[in-house]
Amino acid sequence: MFLNMNLFADACSSFEEAEFVLYGVPFDATSSYRKGSKWAPLEMRKASYNFETYNGDLDVDLADVPIHDMGDCDVCCAVDDTLNEVYDVASSIVKAKKIPIMMGGEHSLTYPCVKAYKEKIGFVVMDAHYDLREEYEGVRNSHACVSRHIIDDITDKYVSIGIRSGPKEEYEYVKKNKKIRSYTANDVDGMGIDRILNETETYLKDCDRIYLSLDMDAIDPAYAPGLGTPEPFGMTPRQVRSVIRRLAPKTVGFDVVEISPEYDQGITAQLGAKLIRDFIAAKWKSMQKI
Amino acid sequence: MFLNMNLFADACSSFEEAEFVLYGVPFDATSSYRKGSKWAPLEMRKASYNFETYNGDLDVDLADVPIHDMGDCDVCCAVDDTLNEVYDVASSIVKAKKIPIMMGGEHSLTYPCVKAYKEKIGFVVMDAHYDLREEYEGVRNSHACVSRHIIDDITDKYVSIGIRSGPKEEYEYVKKNKKIRSYTANDVDGMGIDRILNETETYLKDCDRIYLSLDMDAIDPAYAPGLGTPEPFGMTPRQVRSVIRRLAPKTVGFDVVEISPEYDQGITAQLGAKLIRDFIAAKWKSMQKI
Amino acid sequence: MFLNMNLFADACSSFEEAEFVLYGVPFDATSSYRKGSKWAPLEMRKASYNFETYNGDLDVDLADVPIHDMGDCDVCCAVDDTLNEVYDVASSIVKAKKIPIMMGGEHSLTYPCVKAYKEKIGFVVMDAHYDLREEYEGVRNSHACVSRHIIDDITDKYVSIGIRSGPKEEYEYVKKNKKIRSYTANDVDGMGIDRILNETETYLKDCDRIYLSLDMDAIDPAYAPGLGTPEPFGMTPRQVRSVIRRLAPKTVGFDVVEISPEYDQGITAQLGAKLIRDFIAAKWKSMQKI
Amino acid sequence: MFLNMNLFADACSSFEEAEFVLYGVPFDATSSYRKGSKWAPLEMRKASYNFETYNGDLDVDLADVPIHDMGDCDVCCAVDDTLNEVYDVASSIVKAKKIPIMMGGEHSLTYPCVKAYKEKIGFVVMDAHYDLREEYEGVRNSHACVSRHIIDDITDKYVSIGIRSGPKEEYEYVKKNKKIRSYTANDVDGMGIDRILNETETYLKDCDRIYLSLDMDAIDPAYAPGLGTPEPFGMTPRQVRSVIRRLAPKTVGFDVVEISPEYDQGITAQLGAKLIRDFIAAKWKSMQKI
Amino acid sequence: MFLNMNLFADACSSFEEAEFVLYGVPFDATSSYRKGSKWAPLEMRKASYNFETYNGDLDVDLADVPIHDMGDCDVCCAVDDTLNEVYDVASSIVKAKKIPIMMGGEHSLTYPCVKAYKEKIGFVVMDAHYDLREEYEGVRNSHACVSRHIIDDITDKYVSIGIRSGPKEEYEYVKKNKKIRSYTANDVDGMGIDRILNETETYLKDCDRIYLSLDMDAIDPAYAPGLGTPEPFGMTPRQVRSVIRRLAPKTVGFDVVEISPEYDQGITAQLGAKLIRDFIAAKWKSMQKI
Amino acid sequence: MFLNMNLFADACSSFEEAEFVLYGVPFDATSSYRKGSKWAPLEMRKASYNFETYNGDLDVDLADVPIHDMGDCDVCCAVDDTLNEVYDVASSIVKAKKIPIMMGGEHSLTYPCVKAYKEKIGFVVMDAHYDLREEYEGVRNSHACVSRHIIDDITDKYVSIGIRSGPKEEYEYVKKNKKIRSYTANDVDGMGIDRILNETETYLKDCDRIYLSLDMDAIDPAYAPGLGTPEPFGMTPRQVRSVIRRLAPKTVGFDVVEISPEYDQGITAQLGAKLIRDFIAAKWKSMQKI
Ligand SMILES: [Mn+2]
Ligand SMILES: [Mn+2]
Ligand SMILES: [Mn+2]
Ligand SMILES: [Mn+2]
Ligand SMILES: [Mn+2]
């Protein structure tokens, strides 16, 4: 008889039964320009009730998919302690052979989520920003450094899509670093997302498993105004959805980060919740075929 | 010397003189997720003063068109009573051989507007949602059921455009029901709106008269964030305008519904008001040619 | 390790252990002017994390008090069905000899909360409005009728405080009905809240148990702007707190209703959450003394 | 059957039948700090539907009072042209021996409202600002000069209440000008509003008729945040209501100006509408006694 | 050690050293529908800190470009006095052979900026509105007349892009006036921005110098909701950026006007600041090649 | 001719000439519940232009007072580095025998401001919270610990006013620590602010110099809703003004902290700016008498 509107809609399974395990991390302490991504897990859960359980494009009903929402991860004031907490949670989900879906919070939280996989993993990130600094304002685990540390510490099978911001050093780092791939927002506009996804699949063909991270500022501020560091000239939601649907079969972990819900009246959290639901449906569909 | 900013701009004619009769219905009681469409008639009227009287695309000056604004229809707490009120108003306008334009309020209000026509009529609706349930949460006349009751009770010449949400039953209902036509938002994106309109015109060629309903959530939330049930991946305003301009010659009744103006700072009501103005100009132009 | 920010802060006990049982009812369908009280349970829970666990005035630490949060009651579109749900929940808490605290939603929800007590109970309500109509816009169980039905059906030991709005019939009903007591906001201003509470205690001296209902519009809109039907010239939060602290010893059920959190940026939900916390502390303190 | 929510609630009489004639003036061109009072007539009308028709304090039902709402006065870009328009409207109402109630718009609009009376009239204004400059930023008819021009051109029976802002010259002007009376917000706090009203009545005892103007920034920003030039340490709504009720018997014209409704979510316009309703009730009651 | 966040980011040069000189003009007195562009300089400066100094598309680092921010121009209540002030400021920058960048404020401010050039200059404006009236509501220097006065008084080498609003007279004026060029938003959509820019370059081939003015309402309200007179069916930010980058080499003065930052939560001011930064980078790059 | 609206109004003197030196510190990294005090210096400067230069209560014209605004202090991501920066700035002002006025930013910034004085100093703080923890969430220099570190490291002549929140340990710390004084918001309500100020002056009679810190959450959220950690039942602005005026003669440093301007539409920053202006006027007046 009781319904807690603040668990993600259709997350009605226990941890044990679930294939997908959602959790939030209300942490935004290293954010630089505008803060507030700590409120995003709450707002994405609330927004999830706006949508039908059925996904007509993919013919998947989320009411039939075993999903669990663990609630919010305990956060600390210090970023390193919080990353350790997230690492423990992510690891426990990965160990249980379930698919973790992290709702940030800021982008630095992605690092422990990727770290939680023991075997080789490809990493695909949609972002307006390179996030390739070694440290930012003296903080190593800043949200502005997450891609760099993932490349340095975890995997060199790295693809970024939607990039349109960074200092000159980051642009040069990408040019020099031949192992990784990066597509700017101009590339998305010029080449089309399908050709980029073809190239991405070829590049990642040796990876059995992909981690997919969505920094919502990859999307144009018209569609996603509720952001900490909005950047004009971005991707459309359809392009982002194409990436999610195409990569879902290999994807074993997903996150949506950097939504600051206080800077709009709901549409960014709604889009984030919708893209999570679309990822679950696409992944579930691919799992059924096997 | 006196101007009431709260009648629709350029609605300076008496009921008797008018060819177009506007009225509002500030009713949102069956809305499920976010409410507030009761404020939309007031905000669309206010927004209408932002625009020039002249429509340069169509070379029509609304200052020259006989338009009347009746004000707001008296609403009741119970949806059925309100629908009866709307039916009486719509009928009186239809009987007077004028073109009613209803400013909602929620989508359930469209039913009595269509019912008011005595002869056979085609029905075209732009919407993100099928609205094909027989009842929703125990309420038959819910905004989530309006298309179904129109098909069942009034006309089987039915076209929906922009659809991207519904339970599985609604998708199956559409597949099985060969008499009606439905185009998803993906169809709009893939086929182009012009091809869809060609098909629609062919399908409706036996209808002399069309009723056209615009649930504003057909439009992408980037352009129309002020909605009760926003749904990403929607139509563009240009696509919606194409539908309106193409179908205007046959259209004998029009409505704009489901704007919740408290969820943005004006752009959705402005777009709604603009589309009403564009409909009037396009219809008036077609009337002059005859 | 996991914390769900969306259960009320410090509600860490199981139902069985708890002395206080919180639940939300996200229902606002009969609201007349501005809607949105359906979001109040979510926002009061969020706001509850702004406060310390310790209440220095009363020397009670909520971390030491056994509190349970059941989540949100399942709501229906129809008011009568929702009231039945609330009745079942409230009854189950009362039967378990715990103190229910209902977070509305609209004021009509108070009726089943009071009905849930089997023995005679006094009823004290703070409200700007009499809510003494027999029906409103054709709806019997409207939020505008709740006090009337409680008097008619449940108890004639009735006190209202803070009243400053109603049709003439309600003012006359109160004058004629000698059994009940009513204090206007002018009375609060003129007599002082302490004298009113003295009179109230005398009037209720035969009641062992009181139900206390707080319609937040009792409070002045300066302190509580996030309301469905704001009414100027209201009570101060200190006056409301005095009522709560004075009556807590006898109070066996409490609710906070009619907050519409979309009409401010947090202060009304924060005040509502704070007053719930103050009620719990005051009641718990009185329970320790026995 | 039709109701235009955008005429003031209960303004159901024709001009001829009415004793009270409301009109709006959506003009804010000389406002200096924050603009937007042009939207106040619309928002006060909307807010007026939040309130009961019956005033329990005064035992007057506005449904029984003959009130007319003329709509909005035509405004021009140039302040002088707009003041001429207002003068014509106000004069026509005064000539018809009805009581004009002007909903601004900015404070400069009060000048033609007072000018419309042919015989000697007392002028009482509640305001945070002296408005005693001869001109402001080169504009004679600025909202910052309205009191000065009324004293210079129309009447030296002048009382201001709630003052707490002005350049030194204005403070000295008041000290030197022994004919007029001025009470600061500190006076209101220290002397009490009743003593000030006693003095005011004595001072105005030779005036048969008073014009009463309410610049809403007289009120503290906690109660009235939606203002162009908010000034802390202001009057309470109860104090303002005392002035209105006490002076209503002699008052033959009233206005509420300087609300900027875009700077809050409704409470200032609601308070403005409520105070208009209270003035009408108090005045009507005094008229019935004669 | 001190940083004033309210000077435009990277504007670290003195006036003498600078090649680019920014200044704001917080003036919006002739705005007709919604006001508030007076706050745009402040908000664009604030927004400028959201962006990296490096422009990866153009390989220009703004930290290396000599930019000066003069602060805000002193504004008067009367439009003519303000235009004189702007003329003096713009002239002093032009005389010093630097590139002025004016941050409005309303569009009327562009007139003195163009007037400041002594030799023949081409004028390109992006706008939703023709702004070709001779006067508007009795005011000659209204924001609705700026293009007309520039054509009449300063230069007949005139191109407008993005137009979709105007009275019939303005459409006819453009048709008759063969010397000027105008491209509607429909043209942009139909011809593509590149073909329009080809034609524009040909048309302006005899002009050595161009002044470029960006009325932000040229852009669709989805991307730029914070506007005084939003007009649906507008240009995309990418199209605007194409115009800026293509014309930058010849451009010797630039402005961004008509942002009303109170009508959104930052994205319009952010886009305005970004486009200013893009203009500086594109112009600087072209200057380096010479 | 140029005016930068973003320096505090009337801060027209050079550092050398000035007696009062304002600076902002846009830092909020340790804030726990709601962030955003980093924007407060910008918004208080903007708000300062709403007010007259003349203070009629005190007969001081700020245009005649030598005030300098240094702009914003450079902030770092790490709190300790930022406190060092603030210490350097504050020390340089103190050394120059001027009165520093710091606009926060969060309350932790007060510590280096007080530390900057070399001789014994009394410390008076208005706050809802004790801020007496030794560390908060692992951070020593948290805004929740500022009072404790000032007592432990700098001065035991300590008075807090307006307190109504803290863990039990803080309440006990105050009870045990007989050297310091603390007045709760209940004390302010019960004793009156004047009696508290009498006691405070007696307690501080041996201190020649006082540092005065205003955490804006001392004030009730009705008057100051734009806060990081709003706490109901607070002080009125008049009570705060009484403290400022009474203590100004001995006060040699002042700050206003913890305003989060994104949580209201201006009134908290306006009140903060007004109180700074009132402090300057009161202090200047006391300096003239000597
Ligand atoms: Mn990122
Ligand atoms: Mn990013
Ligand atoms: Mn619909
Ligand atoms: Mn829909
Ligand atoms: Mn009630």
Ligand SMILES: [Mn+2]
């Ligand atoms: Mn009520």
Ligand SMILES: [Mn+2]
């Ligand atoms: Mn005034």
Ligand SMILES: [Mn+2]
């Ligand atoms: Mn004023």
Ligand SMILES: [Mn+2]
């Ligand atoms: Mn323009």
Ligand SMILES: [Mn+2]
């Ligand atoms: Mn324009």
Ligand SMILES: [Mn+2]
């Ligand atoms: Mn503090």
Ligand SMILES: [Mn+2]
């Ligand atoms: Mn505090």
